[in-house]
Amino acid sequence: MRDETQIERAIARAFRPQRRLSRRMFLRQTGRGAVIAGSALSLPAILAACGIGPGASTAPSAGSQAALPSAPAGTLDFANWPAYIDIDEETGDYPTLAKFTEESGIEVAYTEAINDNEEFFGVIQPDLAAGNPPQYDLIVMTDWMIEKMIRLGYLSELDRSKIPNFDANALDLYKDPWYDPGNVHSMAWQSGITGIGYNPTLTGREITTFDDLLDPEFAGRVGMFSEMRDTMSLALLSLGIEPEEATVDQATQAKDKLLAAAQAGQFRNFYGNDYYDELANGNLAVTVAWSGDVSQMKLYDNPDVEFVVPDTGGMLWIDNMAIPNKAAHPLDAHMMMNFWYDIENAVPLTEYVGYFSPVTGVTERVLEDAETAEAEGDQEWADALRVIAETANPTDEVLANVHNYRKLSEEEEAQWNDLFNEVVAG
Amino acid sequence: MTKRFGDVVAVDDLSLEVKPGEFFALLGPSGCGKTTTLRMIGGFEEVTSGSVYLGDTDVTDLPPFKRATNTVFQNYALFPHLTVFENIAFGLRRRKTPTNEIRHQVAFMLKLVELPGYEDRKPNQLSGGQQQRVALARALVNNPRVLLLDEPLGALDLKLRKQMQVELKRIQSEIGITFIFVTHDQEEAMTMSDRIAVMRAGRIEQLGQPEELYERPRTDFVAGFLGVSNLIDADVAGRDERFATLRLDGGTLLRAPAAYVNGAPRVRLGVRPEKLRVIALNDDTGDSVDADTNALDGTVLDASYIGVSTQYLVETPDGHKLTVYAQNLETSGAGEVLADGQRVRLTWKPQHTFVIGPAIGPMPAGDAELEEEPQVHA
Amino acid sequence: MPRHWRWLVPYLFLIPGGLWLLAFFVVPMLVMASVSLQTGSLGTGYALTWNFGVYPEMIGAWAPQFERSLWYSIVVTALTLAVGYPMAYTIAFRGGRYKSILLLLVILPFFTAYIIRTLSWKLILADNGFVLGNLKDIGFLDDGFRIIATPIAVISGLTYNFLPFMVLPLYVALEKIDPKLVEAATDLYASRLQAFLRVTLPLSMPGVFAGSLLTFIPAVGDFINSEILGSRDTTMIGQIIQRLFLNNNAYPEAAALGFMLMAAVLALVFIYARFVGADELTR
Ligand SMILES: Nc1ncnc2c1ncn2[C@@H]1O[C@H](COP(=O)(O)OP(=O)(O)OP(=O)(O)O)[C@@H](O)[C@H]1O
């Protein structure tokens, strides 16, 4: 490790011919910082807090399906996570989005406004609670947040007749999910798995289970997530408890287990996106990790790293497109959702972002593209595409061992947060 | 000693001796090196070459706090955060003087500078003159062997300045400490000092007692810097025991003390305006001039009545313009002033003539002999 | 303006600043105070219930992080002072014609974003980065040695980031001191050290005071350095507030903590002013 330091690698990366993935890589590396800066300074977040007065009590109890206009408005406000769509490295444009505009005539105001589910929720919540038209027509949120927003009645029902591609092309895994039975309010964007990433040259052995993260042999070289649901769920699984059904008492047991290890100095830190660097540069020997990241890292930053779903179980997360209540351009948003369930558009998206695609047949198409690239002599790109193809869909074996998040009531969520805060703050 | 700042030679091979108890002035125009000279004596400026002695001790390499000199700075440099009392006590405290003693001495000093009762004020609550006196007390309380003062009265208005000149002189004679005093005000230097060194461009132009510098300046510069002089070029025409005879270019013969003239065939003679007498020439006035008197005829160009005196500008036939201060001894008003165009004769005593020339002998009453060892020697 | 209204003029000049403070300080403060006393949830809405209990509850829960933040900030202030004073002194008295260049160098880091600067330290001091990695290779350091994720890294990061806030006011205070005063002190039998202690230092106290406040106050509330350079055991109160506010949407709790932080800082500044002497500031 030491012979190839991170800075040398950064330099090497800088001199490598620009690849489609590099912008995403860059954002990953500085992403956590961006999250902090963005959140600390975001006025909307502060204003949001100011707006938590009694007005919120007027929240509707259930989402409603507003009648869709007969024609699209021609504009769409779309909020997404950073580097979560295909981007042209040279121009910074979004090629597939441009294609959508060309085909439909709808101009898309695309913003990378989402750094964190809760933070973004804090930004849009006051309008939704007060029944005002929201700033965005289409948002991408993680499954448990979708579940919470549906419960609060913040999402409008979808008109399935306007999204025929979903029924035609969506994989079964993404139909009728636990957080939104019948896909009444949401459709998957991309998904992934939370498991363990490790560097065998540093651990000296194969890692198979969550308890390996607590092995004193690795004290101070273990990474945890500062994300409450991922970390608590993995810990619950290691106790043999299904997170979907966990009670507050069981969550307390998970907390005790994590806290004991934290107090013993087992964890180097609790990370957001920045765990990526720490694992890549060898500061961490083993860490909680996202599946897509580790395959990228293997390809571009550290050939030694491995990803494993702990044998006690990993967590499957699904990010979803949804339309907030009273969105100004709902028909345009429906058309956009339908657009992404066309395989022609799903393939470039996956080839760029590298997570699981909810669309049937993407793996095969990515492999075809790899062969084309190879035939054209672009071996590096062909290799990258093969890695992506491998991870474009989870295997049945993996799926057999992953779990979903628990549906937490507001009260439970506050209790779990309190428990977890004890763990992350020493 | 010499001081160079890069290419600038601020003080150029200057040599100087000051006697104990003397009030010595460094006089010269702005930028001539007075402050630099003083700072080298005080130890604030390293000497580029040469050395500084205090009595018999070579102090050239000693820092200021190891020299028995104290300084009153150009703008006083009082410590703004300390009271008057603490300002004055500063030097005593550094030398671990017992508290009682300090109280006693500061009180004495405040009395000396006539500021008792001001102990607890801060410097910014004092007038300019009061600050000046505190600065003096702060330096004097340490009983230095030499007190260095850099234009201490420069920031004061004229009236206060006059008053402080008297004060300073009184204090100096009361305590008998050697003062080296920098000023660019010739009148100040003249009234206060025992001896004056006139400086120009880093060198001493002339050094002597005030009246000696005034009556017998040895260079154009000194003649012009101290008061007003009338200067005329002349050839040496002969000399006897007492007087040399000088011939002006127009042919007029004048006399000057023979001792001033030393071999050079051509010299410049001078006479102070107040030494000249003006006589109106009428047609019946003869040419006869007293043998003991120098005389020069001319025409009044301009006359101004100033009260104490009347100032005339007189032009000689060969084009020299002379200034005359005529005491209004017998006149009783502006009406009696000589009119422009009036022909006049200027007369003065030969011994009032001074000579500046390329070759100048020793001044007859030159530097006062140093009866004592010099105290400061640079 | 009629003569008898003249006395109003100085107060008129206060109006723009006063309004600004009212809009951007007082109003948010009142809103935060109100938020801290509300109870409820996103689903049911929040209502002002004058729940003062949240204050003791938050103190009880986060006392260690509170203490740590204050402690770190005191150390950081002392360190920036120790490092910054000689810097400011040298620039002010020995800078000569390089003064402005040296000052520019001091504020140069400000031209990069705070986050990026801090992240770069994470890179530079990485366990196997070129500094530590090389020292480990030559056997100078133990293999397990690290700086990142320790209190040293957090304190160093804070010190580095806030150094200019200390140096600039110190420089301004020192620059104002007439060098003649130091000469006067040495003329009055003070050694160089004594002249510094008796004259330069006291006269620079307004700079020390201002620099300390400009360093201490933002350092207490800082959450970037500990987040990036620290670990669980360096958690500062700013991180807690951020987490409660942004991740847990626990607005009343976050507001209450923010308020207490402000009160603690005010109290400490007040005590400090009594010791260092606000007298020094107003002279
Ligand atoms: N620190 C310095 N660096 C460079 N040149 C200097 C310095 N100090 C003085 N000089 C130069 O040396 C010369 C003498 O300066 P000095 O201050 O001794 O003059 P001064 O006779 O005291 O004048 P003033 O009456 O205006 O106070 C001047 O030409 C000045 O510009």
Ligand SMILES: [Mg+2]
């Ligand atoms: Mg001077």
